[in-house]
Amino acid sequence: MKITELLKTDTMVLNLESTTKDGVIDELVQKLDTAGRLNDKADFKEAILAREAQSSTGIGEGVAIPHAKTAAVKTPAIAFGRSKNGAEYESLDGQPAHLVFMIAASEGANEDHLQTLSRLSTLLMDESFRSDLIHAESEDEIITLIDKKEKEKLGEEETEESRAEEKDTDTPSILAVTGCPTGIAHTYMAADSLKDKAKEMGLSIKVETNGSDGVKNRLSAEEIEKADAIIVASDTKVEMDRFDGRPVLVKGVTDGIRRPEELLTQAKNGEAPIYKASGGGQEESSGDSSGRKGFYKHLMNGVSNMLPFVVGGGVLIAISFFFGINAANPEDPSYHPFAEALSVIGGENAFGLMVAVLAGFIAMSIADRPGFAPGMIGGLMATTGGAGFLGGLIAGFLAGYVVILLKKALAGLPKVLDGIKTILFYPVLSIFIVGMLMHFVIIEPISIFNTFLENWLDGMGTGNIVILGLILGGMMAVDMGGPINKAAFTFGIAMIDAGNYAPHAAIMAGGMVPPLGIALATTLFKKKFTKEERDAGFSSYFLGAFFITEGAIPFAAADPGRVIPSIIAGSATAGAFAMLFGNGLPAPHGGIFVIPAIQGGSPWLYVLAILIGTVVTALLVGFLKRPIRS
Missing domain, CATH: 3.40.930.10 (Mannitol-specific EII; Chain A)
Known part of the structure; x- marks a missing residue:
């Protein structure tokens, strides 16, 4: 084509x-x-x-x-x-x-x-x-x-293929792998840039591309063994363990496009470090140029994998409340066996695993597969020991870095023992170390801190509670699914885990408002939106109702200077009113499905808080946006 x-x-x-x-x-x-x-x-x-x-x-x-x-x-x-x-x-x-x-x-x-x-x-x-x-x-x-x-x-490509067939017995002196998240443009630009520069420098090179149509020109084991050096210019996952013991230069895909001569010179001069495989199969290239590294990257890996447990468990708990707030309790007059089953599945099991999953995937993000088991076990100990969500966060990072240290400590063992490192040494030692630290050092002080925090929130006056709701609600709209949004959401889950349901009521109200406010604005102020935006605005009613804050992103991206302040104002208002009305929410996700589960205040007042925030956002957007030019 x-x-x-x-x-x-x-x-x-x-x-x-x-x-x-x-x-x-x-x-x-x-x-x-x-x-x-x-x-x-x-x-x-x-x-x-x-x-x-x-x-x-x-x-x-x-x-x-x-x-x-x-x-x-x-x-x-x-x-x-x-x-x-x-x-x-x-x-x-x-x-x-x-x-x-x-x-x-x-x-x-x-x-x-x-x-x-x-x-x-x-x-x-x-x-x-x-x-x-x-x-x-x-x-x-x-x-x-x-x-x-x-x-x-x-x-030119046909000529290169013909030459390659004539020299199919030659092993390239330098190998390269390129890849980008989408695998359409940058992957192939980096490959061509490296090939063209290698040709200028008189170097023999073979480039494997990890594009959206799969891996092309795959490097063989023989080529990897005989090559002088390997360049990995990628912002996405590539198979790294095959390069164990070989000189590998790991960079971002844009380095392959912009700095091919520098990379090739380093490879040619023997400046590539020897790569040590973790035994985890596929690893992410450390050349990620996206900027999502370190603490935030590991935390988001844990949170994103925890969310299905939060959403699924939360909605099931909310459905159990339809039978009565105490319908899951066999000793209550409103008891219903189906409500009890929903509560057991959603609360005792899904929520019971939530913190362990968070910790396990944080640790896995840091240390690959060997971090998963100690992270899960540390997270479970935090749950059962009363250290809760905060203890699980600590367990995840602790397990990840304990495994990293173990890898360095055991790096000098004979190569013949490599096969049993991941199935014996890493799990036994890491679980022992993390378990002992959690049991004797971490759980008790974190449990005491959680109790203090819960008592402090319970003792807050009305004015302070409203300010807290204002802040938490506004945070949900700042970046709509980004780190600030996730920080507020994570805090809300921690408070639910500690038994204080008020903060998360403000958080969910604040998270529902941005798409709802945008949807209402597209309905009330049609002349300020294109037909496509009005159509997207209609779907935002449903996204907002289901607590999917990201539904407002396209509108915010198109006009950030007007839309973002408007949605922050509306979300902060909703959060403040939810706190003022004394609402508490025991289910962390679900939108309209969990509103009947509201505690400590009327569900109708909670709906009113959301509606007030929605109207504030809609009016501000309508006032600030300019009419579409015909």
Whole structure:
């Protein structure tokens, strides 16, 4: 398939109006939608922005290639935008972007589509080709230029394949692996950049690509054994254990694009460190350029894996309350066996495992598979010992770093013992160390602190409680699913675990308001939203009702200066009123499903708190946003 089968004149904007990254993305998304290439404009834009959040697709040299692979794409396509003055795009070299190609791959895109889309990214490495595109005078001329360049590229690939067949007995002196989260553009740009520079330097190289169409040009065991060095330029998971004992240079995919000569020189000069495998199978390349590293990355790994237990268990508990608040208690007159079963499944089992799962996956994020068992056991000890959620967090990080230290301590053992490290030494020693520290050092003081915190919250006056609700509710809207949102949500779960249900009532109210407020704004102020935004706004009623704060992200991303302050104000208001009305929520998730479970206040007053926050957000958005120009 040719590039020009995906890039048509009706998906080109030769004179981009915007000079900002967000504006450029908006223009090209709109162009694709107008041309009928998208199923859902808002979802596609959200996928584009999610990729940008991992690392900017402004690759430098005046080029940006935003891309996404999502079900929001109806037909695989490419949109082209040109800005002769340049748009600020957070490019790797700090230069403005003049050429922007937006790649839209459908979730079920076939291999031909994916190869064609990736081929475009490699063509843009040629400076003269970029110059020709900038100076082209019409859409048809651009099509002609791309056709000509693509034919040259395909001819070069055929020549390289022929040479490779003639030299199939040669082992490359340097190997490389490239990969990026989406696997469409950066993966292949890094591969071509390394290959082109290696050719200039007279080096023999083979590059394995980990793209969205799978692993291509896979490195063989013989090649790995004989190669002088291996370069891993990847921001996603690749198979690393196969490189055990070999010199490996681990970098981000953008390093492969921008700094190929530096990487190849380091590899050639023997400056790559010897890689030590963990025995965990697949490991994430440490060259992640997204910035999500350290504490936050490990915590989010634990929280994301814990959420199914929180959501599933919470909703089942809420359903049990439909039979009566005490219907799960066999000694209560309202007792119902089905309510008891729901409570046992959701509360005793799902919630009983919640903290252990959190700790286990935090530890696994730090130390790979060997961290999972001590993390789970430490988390379970925290639950049964009264240390609760905070104890589970400590157990997860403790287990992860204990395993890291054990790996270093046992690194000098004879290689013949490598096979039993992961099945004997690591689990026995790590579980022993973590268990002893939890039992004798950590559980008791954390349990005492939890009791103090619970008593302190119980003793707060009305004014202080309202301020706490204001803060927690507002935090839920600051980044809608990001670290601040998750910090508030995590605090709420910890308080539920400690027996104080009021903070989480404010948190869920604050989390429901952003999509509900946006939905109401699109209903009341139709002239300030496009048809696509109004359609997305209708779906936000359901997202908000189910406590899915992320439903407001597309609107916030499109107009952050007006939307984000509006939703923070509404969420903070809802949180404050929930506290003022004395509401408490024992179920951590579920939205409208768990409102009947409200304790310490009327469920109707809790609904009123949410409605007040929703109206505040809607009115502020309607007041601040400008009407859509016809």
